[in-house]
Amino acid sequence: MQIDKIGILGLGYVGLPLAISFGKSIHCIGYDIDKIRINNLKKGIDKNQEFTKKIIKNSLKLKITGRLLDLNVCKYLIVTAPTPINLNKEPDLSFIKKAAIDISKIIKKDMVIILESTVYPGVTEDFFGKIITQKSGLIVNKDFFLGYSPERINPGDKVHTLERVTKVISGSNNTATKKIYNLYSKIIKKVHISKNIKTAEAAKVIENIQRDVNIALVNEYYQLFDKLKLNPHDVLKTASTKWNFLNFKPGLVGGHCIGVDPYYLTYLAKTKGYNPKLILAGREINDSMHIYIIKSLIKKINLSNKGFSKIKILILGATFKENCSDLRNSGSIKFFNELKKYNNNLHIYDPVADQRLLKKITKIGVVNNLKANYYNLIILLVPHKSFKKDKKKINKSLKLDGQYYDFNKSTKLDKIRFS
Amino acid sequence: MQIDKIGILGLGYVGLPLAISFGKSIHCIGYDIDKIRINNLKKGIDKNQEFTKKIIKNSLKLKITGRLLDLNVCKYLIVTAPTPINLNKEPDLSFIKKAAIDISKIIKKDMVIILESTVYPGVTEDFFGKIITQKSGLIVNKDFFLGYSPERINPGDKVHTLERVTKVISGSNNTATKKIYNLYSKIIKKVHISKNIKTAEAAKVIENIQRDVNIALVNEYYQLFDKLKLNPHDVLKTASTKWNFLNFKPGLVGGHCIGVDPYYLTYLAKTKGYNPKLILAGREINDSMHIYIIKSLIKKINLSNKGFSKIKILILGATFKENCSDLRNSGSIKFFNELKKYNNNLHIYDPVADQRLLKKITKIGVVNNLKANYYNLIILLVPHKSFKKDKKKINKSLKLDGQYYDFNKSTKLDKIRFS
Numbered sequence: 001m002q003i004d005k006i007g008i009l010g011l012g013y014v015g016l017p018l019a020i021s022f023g024k025s026i027h028c029i030g031y032d033i034d035k036i037r038i039n040n041l042k043k044g045i046d047k048n049q050e051f052t053k054k055i056i057k058n059s060l061k062l063k064i065t066g067r068l069l070d071l072n073v074c075k076y077l078i079v080t081a082p083t084p085i086n087l088n089k090e091p092d093l094s095f096i097k098k099a100a101i102d103i104s105k106i107i108k109k110d111m112v113i114i115l116e117s118t119v120y121p122g123v124t125e126d127f128f129g130k131i132i133t134q135k136s137g138l139i140v141n142k143d144f145f146l147g148y149s150p151e152r153i154n155p156g157d158k159v160h161t162l163e164r165v166t167k168v169i170s171g172s173n174n175t176a177t178k179k180i181y182n183l184y185s186k187i188i189k190k191v192h193i194s195k196n197i198k199t200a201e202a203a204k205v206i207e208n209i210q211r212d213v214n215i216a217l218v219n220e221y222y223q224l225f226d227k228l229k230l231n232p233h234d235v236l237k238t239a240s241t242k243w244n245f246l247n248f249k250p251g252l253v254g255g256h257c258i259g260v261d262p263y264y265l266t267y268l269a270k271t272k273g274y275n276p277k278l279i280l281a282g283r284e285i286n287d288s289m290h291i292y293i294i295k296s297l298i299k300k301i302n303l304s305n306k307g308f309s310k311i312k313i314l315i316l317g318a319t320f321k322e323n324c325s326d327l328r329n330s331g332s333i334k335f336f337n338e339l340k341k342y343n344n345n346l347h348i349y350d351p352v353a354d355q356r357l358l359k360k361i362t363k364i365g366v367v368n369n370l371k372a373n374y375y376n377l378i379i380l381l382v383p384h385k386s387f388k389k390d391k392k393k394i395n396k397s398l399k400l401d402g403q404y405y406d407f408n409k410s411t412k413l414d415k416i417r418f419s
Numbered sequence: 420m421q422i423d424k425i426g427i428l429g430l431g432y433v434g435l436p437l438a439i440s441f442g443k444s445i446h447c448i449g450y451d452i453d454k455i456r457i458n459n460l461k462k463g464i465d466k467n468q469e470f471t472k473k474i475i476k477n478s479l480k481l482k483i484t485g486r487l488l489d490l491n492v493c494k495y496l497i498v499t500a501p502t503p504i505n506l507n508k509e510p511d512l513s514f515i516k517k518a519a520i521d522i523s524k525i526i527k528k529d530m531v532i533i534l535e536s537t538v539y540p541g542v543t544e545d546f547f548g549k550i551i552t553q554k555s556g557l558i559v560n561k562d563f564f565l566g567y568s569p570e571r572i573n574p575g576d577k578v579h580t581l582e583r584v585t586k587v588i589s590g591s592n593n594t595a596t597k598k599i600y601n602l603y604s605k606i607i608k609k610v611h612i613s614k615n616i617k618t619a620e621a622a623k624v625i626e627n628i629q630r631d632v633n634i635a636l637v638n639e640y641y642q643l644f645d646k647l648k649l650n651p652h653d654v655l656k657t658a659s660t661k662w663n664f665l666n667f668k669p670g671l672v673g674g675h676c677i678g679v680d681p682y683y684l685t686y687l688a689k690t691k692g693y694n695p696k697l698i699l700a701g702r703e704i705n706d707s708m709h710i711y712i713i714k715s716l717i718k719k720i721n722l723s724n725k726g727f728s729k730i731k732i733l734i735l736g737a738t739f740k741e742n743c744s745d746l747r748n749s750g751s752i753k754f755f756n757e758l759k760k761y762n763n764n765l766h767i768y769d770p771v772a773d774q775r776l777l778k779k780i781t782k783i784g785v786v787n788n789l790k791a792n793y794y795n796l797i798i799l800l801v802p803h804k805s806f807k808k809d810k811k812k813i814n815k816s817l818k819l820d821g822q823y824y825d826f827n828k829s830t831k832l833d834k835i836r837f838s
Contacts, residue, residue: 082779121647152661166660192660195653202649203657206640207664213697215667217632220697224684228540228695230621234614238622241585241611242571245626246633246665265643274646276631278639281700285528 003183005029007074009099011037011064013048013079014116014151016069017162020051023062030064030167031071045070047354050155057398072106076114076183077105080129083117084256089263091120093127100128107144112168112179114147118205118261120268123197124148131272145176149184150204154200156324170200177272208261208390209279214248216282219289222250226296226411227305228315234408249408252331252381253286254320257331263371290335297405298342300413301377306318309344314367314375314397317382318350318358325354330380335362340365347375370397380406422602424448426493428518429458430483433514433535433570436581439470440682442481449483450490457485466773468744469574470644491525495533495602498522498547502536502680505687510539512546519547523554533566533684537624537680539687540617543567545589555830564595567616568603575743585609588597589619611753627680628698633667634677635701638708641669643740645715645830652828668827671712671750671800672705673739678748709754715803716762716824719832720796728763733786733794735817736801737769737777744773751800759784766794771803789816796832799825 003026008019011032019030031412032038040046041064044053057064062364065072071077081095103113112130115124129146133139140146149169154160167188171177175212177193184191194200196342219237225232232250239245254261262279269276283339320330336348347367359366378398380387383406387394398404403413422445424634427438430451438449459465460483475481490496498516501631514534524533532551534543548565552558558718559565568588573579586607590596596612603610613619639654644651651669658664672678682700685739688695717727746752757768766786769777778785789812797817799806802825806813817823822832 013565115474119650160662168660171579190660192657194657195650198647198649199653199657202644202647203652207658207661210583210636210658210665213632215638216697217629219694222690224622224688224693224695227615228621228687229618230540234618235621235625238587238611238613238618239626239629241587241609242626243579243584246629253561268647269643272646274643276639276643278635278697278704281697285697335440374492380674 003076003186007031007071007077008080008284009071009077009084009102010080011041012082013050013155014153016041016046016048017153018061018078018080018116019062019064019379020056021162023059024187025035026061028059028062029070029074030062031068031217033263035066038064040064048155050243066203068102068106074111077103078114078116078149080116082256083119083260083261083264085260085325089394090237091225091264093268094125096128097131100130100131100286101135104132107132107138108137109143111144112145112147112176112183114149114180116149116151116181117208118208118257119149120264121199121201122140122268123132124201129172141173141176145181146172146197146199147176149180150200151209156321164196165190166192167192168192168194168200168203170194170197172197184270200231202265205261205265208257209265209282211248212253212258212262212286212406213278213282214246216285216398217252218248218250219292220284222289222411223285223292226291231410231412234295248343250289252290252335252407254329254331254334255326256320256328259283259286259331290331293407294335294342296411297377297379297413301403306341308342311343311376312345313337313339313343313347313377314370315346315348316350316378316380316387316394317384318348318353318362319382319384322384323352323386325352327353327357327361335381336362336365350382350384351386351390370394372396373399375399378402378404380408381402383408422495422605423495424453424493425495425497425602426450426488427497428521429501429651430460430503431499432469433572434497435460435465435470436572437465437535438481439475439478440581442478444607445480445605447478448489448493449481450487454485457483458646467574474489478685481808483740486520487525491527495528495531495570495598496522497533497535497620499535500689501675501677502538502683502688504679508682509686510683512538512542512750515542515547516550519550520554523557524553526555526557528562529564530559531564531566531595531602532603533568533599535568535570535626537569537676537683538620539624539683540620541687543616543620548591560592560595564598565591565616566595566599567619568599569619571626573738574745584606585621586612587611587613587619588611589616591616621684624680624684627642627676628684628701630667630770631664631672631681631705632668632683632697634672635704637667637669638704638711640706641830642704642711647780650831665704665795669708671709671826673748673750673753674745675747678702678705678750709750709757712826713754713758713761715830716796716798716832720822724761727761728761730795731764731793732762732766733789734758734767734768734814735797735799735806735813736803737767737772737781738801738803741769741801741803742805743772746772746776755781755784769801770804770805771811789813791815792818794818795821797821797823799823799827803829808818 006028008030022028044056080324081099086092222232427449441447463475500518505511537620576631639649
């Protein structure tokens with residue numbers, strides 16, 4: 001089957017790889033509402049540093065646009081709208097809604113509209129599709145087709161790229177499924193057909209919940225073994241000599257997936273009268289891990305509240321994971337903001353992060369240079385590889401009687417410097 | 420270093436492989452309090468069917484005994500006492516205590532005493548070792564040595580055998596650690612030295628907790644997706660097309676490890692003032708999964724209580740896992756006992772299980788033959804391979820309007836027979 005004219009709505013971490021990959025061989029229009037992003041991409045600049053100018057420019061059939069109406073020539077639309085949570089930790093479907101309204105303005109007969117965002121089972125058909133129908137008057141499977149194909153993008157991962165990872169697809173009926181299968185088969189080797197849209201939606205959301213719960217479990221170990229005066233990292237290292245032990249590490253779960261997606265499923269579960277105890281217990285641990293560490297540090301450093309408020313503290317690493325510039329939902333920033341309540345001389349240092357954005361988020365405390373013999377306490381949170389280069393400077397910045405804490409190595413405060 | 424005279428206390432699933440393996444090249448004395456077990460093993464019979472007569476007989480330097488005093492020539496003692504839980508779901512250390520008292524009767528200067536049982540951090544030194552000292556007057560690291568080396572035996576697994584799996588060891592001091600390292604290195608390729616005994620104890624107990632929590636998570640999915648009218652097996656199959664998705668399956672967690680070990684750590688945690696929410700949430704789900712399934716089945720079959728009590732029901736599979744004869748802590752037996760409260764015509768069929776023991780446990784309801792055209796409902800719980808051979812007989816035993824439920828395939832009652 002000949003595929004032509006694909007529109008991609010949203011050119012972030014998920015949309016851009018799709019647009020570039022399709023654009024190598026098929027006429028593809030990439031659309032985003034962010035004018036700065038559009039201007040950058042037109043110049044071949046991806047501020048997320050996932051793609052070089054050469055790769056973007058080599059996608060010869062890709063056209064970047066900020067005009068929604070440019071998409072009305074498309075036969076396929078792929079929607080990569082963000083699905084965050086609101087302050088009550090409930091799904092915020094406003095971006096999906098906006099996309100549906102936008103699409104209803106450009107929809108044409110027989111268009112195939114595919115959602116890639118992480119959602120709970122039912123959103124594609126009963127929310128997204130329904131809005132399109134309400135606004136356009138067109139009917140699913142009669143006038144247009146719906147599909148769901150969850151993104152599995154892992155930012156910074158050069159091995160599990162879009163083309164190499166199995167793509168799950170699903171359609172509103174058999175015709176839709178076939179069309180969507182053919183579409184993705186043009187760029188992806190292994191396409192897996194899910195039984196129906198809701199099964200694919202459920203499969204996507206549980207992938208990230210599994211990681212969240214497993215990290216929560218090792219965070220629970222961290223807290224318990226800290227209490228028992230055992231180093232949790234030693235215990236995990238020993239356990240991981242077993243052939244089937246799963247090597248998860250304690251962490252400040254952040255980002256826009258693992259810490260967010262579980263709330264999509266728990267929200268739906270609650271509306272259906274089911275209380276998902278385990279998933280919520282996991283969320284509770286991960287959402288408060290930064291508070292646990294701060295309280296335990298204050299205890300260990302053994303100063304009065306007033307004394308603690310005055311010492312000079314440096315946090316190393318601000319992004320949501322190591323070797324990645326993304327600051328969204330960063331656990332380190334949550335840690336920084338919480339620790340600020342107890343301390344008046346708090347600095348944060350992260351050469352990997354976008355400095356302008358970092359300053360905007362933290363307001364004060366961002367440093368670019370480390371003063372020598374300055375800090376009483378250095379806390380390593382996000383172990384960027386690049387810190388190795390800064391090793392001397394970091395160690396010099398710690399006072400001679402200063403203390404060092406590496407969350408990823410120990411539960412103890414140490415005299416030993418960064419190594 | 421020359422190793423000689425090893426005593427193994429307890430010749431069950433853990434002790435027997437050790438005794439057989441050491442006995443191939445080193446004088447080894449295997450001891451058990453179960454006289455029937457001793458008589459059988461002397462004849463080369465392992466009722467657990469893990470070892471053939473030939474293998475047992477070929478362990479030429481192994482001597483089997485029921486006399487404790489025979490162990491007093493040993494330089495090393497390895498203790499494989501069971502560590503179950505009591506009715507309050509708290510650790511039952513009575514077997515460990517008995518072993519310590521027994522050992523104090525035969526202990527000699529410089530003996531190395533190693534515990535292999537799953538325990539919580541502290542049991543080896545602060546409970547087991549302490550009792551030996553109290554009873555014998557001998558002091559650890561002065562008069563004798565202590566060690567902990569957790570068993571990683573996986574019954575029925577022919578790949579991950581004792582000799583092939585990395586063995587974690589730990590000792591009460593450096594001398595003990597060296598001796599224990601040398602001991603196990605005689606039969607095991609990869610020996611991992613743990614930092615100390617408590618770290619090794621903690622590592623062992625979290626290995627099984629990880630499995631328990633992950634199964635609890637998919638059990639939670641099972642319950643939620645059942646409510647959402649999605650087949651959880653379809654969802655899991657779809658998710659498992661992702662490269663890092665962990666392929667756990669819903670299950671009636673039973674056996675003497677996964678369903679028991681978490682309570683060892685949670686008990687210790689609570690005595691130290693820490694409430695392990697996630698581990699306990701996992702236990703709660705797994706411990707009540709059989710009740711969930713029964714209630715959901717009764718709802719689906721849509722009969723009055725009286726009507727349900729009268730239908731003829733058959734359960735397939737009674738052991739704690741498939742293709743294994745072990746009935747201890749079987750989830751299927753728990754299911755059977757619970758379902759009996761609602762139904763008066765309940766049968767159970769399991770050609771793999773020890774029939775005598777099965778009859779003893781269930782009292783009534785065990786069948787060896789399946790009557791044709793007899794059952795209104797057949798429930799497949801434990802999918803033994805051998806059921807495939809019985810396929811025709813099983814399908815014939817279901818009435819024409821009977822219903823079939825396969826826990827491992829669907830949440831639905833089905834007209835489709837066993838296939």
